[in-house]
Amino acid sequence: xxxxxxxxxxxxxxxxxxxxxxxxxxxxxxxxxxxxxxxxxxxxxxxxxxxxxxxxxxxxxxxxxxxxxxxxxxxxxxxxxxxxxxxxxxxxxxxxxxxxxxxxxxxxxxxxxxxxxxxxxxxxxxxxxxxxxxxxxxxxxxxxxxxxxxxxxxxxxxxxxxxxxxxxxxxxxxxxxxxxxxxxxxxxxxxxxxxxxxxxxxxxxxxxxxxxxxxxxxxxxxxxxxxxxxxxxxxxxxxxxxxxxxxxxxxxxxxxxxxxxxxxxxxxxxxxxxxxxxxxxxxxxxxxxxxxxxxxxxxxxxxxxxxxxxxxxxxxxxxxxxxxxxxxxxxxxxxxxxx
Ligand code: ATP
Ligand code: LTN
Numbered sequence: 001x002x003x004x005x006x007x008x009x010x011x012x013x014x015x016x017x018x019x020x021x022x023x024x025x026x027x028x029x030x031x032x033x034x035x036x037x038x039x040x041x042x043x044x045x046x047x048x049x050x051x052x053x054x055x056x057x058x059x060x061x062x063x064x065x066x067x068x069x070x071x072x073x074x075x076x077x078x079x080x081x082x083x084x085x086x087x088x089x090x091x092x093x094x095x096x097x098x099x100x101x102x103x104x105x106x107x108x109x110x111x112x113x114x115x116x117x118x119x120x121x122x123x124x125x126x127x128x129x130x131x132x133x134x135x136x137x138x139x140x141x142x143x144x145x146x147x148x149x150x151x152x153x154x155x156x157x158x159x160x161x162x163x164x165x166x167x168x169x170x171x172x173x174x175x176x177x178x179x180x181x182x183x184x185x186x187x188x189x190x191x192x193x194x195x196x197x198x199x200x201x202x203x204x205x206x207x208x209x210x211x212x213x214x215x216x217x218x219x220x221x222x223x224x225x226x227x228x229x230x231x232x233x234x235x236x237x238x239x240x241x242x243x244x245x246x247x248x249x250x251x252x253x254x255x256x257x258x259x260x261x262x263x264x265x266x267x268x269x270x271x272x273x274x275x276x277x278x279x280x281x282x283x284x285x286x287x288x289x290x291x292x293x294x295x296x297x298x299x300x301x302x303x304x305x306x307x308x309x310x311x312x313x314x315x316x317x318x319x320x321x322x323x324x325x326x327x328x329x330x331x332x333x334x335x336x337x338x339x
Pocket of ligand 1: 014015016017018022024025026027028151153154156189190192193202205206
């Protein structure tokens with residue numbers, strides 16, 4: 001089996017700069033990234049090439065890419081420990097993505113639920129081919145680094161399965177080239193639901209006003225959104241998989257993902273309380289997470305040159321690894337090496 005040459009298992013993950021990051025992104029992905037950064041050899045990228053699978057305004061994309069990188073650091077990533085970089089800064093991502101696209105069966109791609117969901121929102125004729133090929137690019141991101149573990153929310157599990165299957169297919173056809181990665185979901189918070197519609201995943205690109213708490217929301221607005229979250233007409237506060245109780249379950253999940261308390265302790269804590277108390281408790285812990293994060297974020301955005309130097313270093317470190325893997329994949333696939 002091929003793997004990275006260091007002694008710590010390697011981690012890779014990314015978030016699209018397709019909008020403002022939400023507490024779903026934080027609890028499903030970022031919080032785990034921070035927690036594992038000293039245990040593993042971690043690579044975290046801002047996946048701007050993925051963001052363009054739906055139309056983006058150029059100036060906004062540039063701005064969101066910087067903001068996302070700053071948010072990674074504000075959330076607790078230490079650039080001296082984790083490698084932080086921008087996906088498009090390393091051409092190997094696009095190059096390997098093409099090679100993998102050529103190996104990806106259309107049948108597999110059409111089964112991806114993210115493609116089905118996102119394409120359902122557009123007219124068939126105008127759906128960009130990138131939206132369908134999205135998982136091959138994600139596979140390239142992961143396979144270039146021989147990542148062992150990929151920390152993501154559970155909406156990405158199917159893409160991870162796809163990545164493993166595609167890596168296996170490549171290895172089988174052209175010889176051992178890629179490491180097969182495993183998915184890593186957080187124990188709590190792997191799927192945070194919309195506050196206004198707790199049966200749909202909270203998403204940064206959903207327009208409605210009370211859907212998501214953004215990491216940069218004004219604290220009063222964040223609190224207000226949680227106080228307005230959809231619940232139900234029952235009274236009991238407990239975890240539940242019933243559709244009808246999805247709103248309360250979601251609030252409890254947010255509380256659990258932030259506090260790391262056990263389900264039993266949380267249910268006992270709220271046993272004699274009402275929905276208003278639950279919402280206030282969730283709002284308090286969300287606000288106390290956002291407050292220091294926002295302070296660090298604004299500091300970083302005002303520090304001229306710092307972010308660019310982090311991304312430059314990240315590009316150098318990640319680029320060297322990515323290029324070596326790409327070269328090997330190209331040789332194995334039969335490309336003539338330039339003399
Ligand atoms: P978009 O709405 O633009 O498609 P998104 O908000 O779904 O974006 P992504 O950039 O696709 O966010 O996801 C980045 C990471 O955040 C992934 O690991 C994903 O699983 C995680 N994530 C996104 N939304 C949630 C959520 N609601 N709950 C838990 N994890 C989430
Ligand atoms: N598809 C992911 C974002 C993503 C990613 C990756 C996650 C792109 N490349 C590599 C983990 C590893 C999403 O969240 N939509």
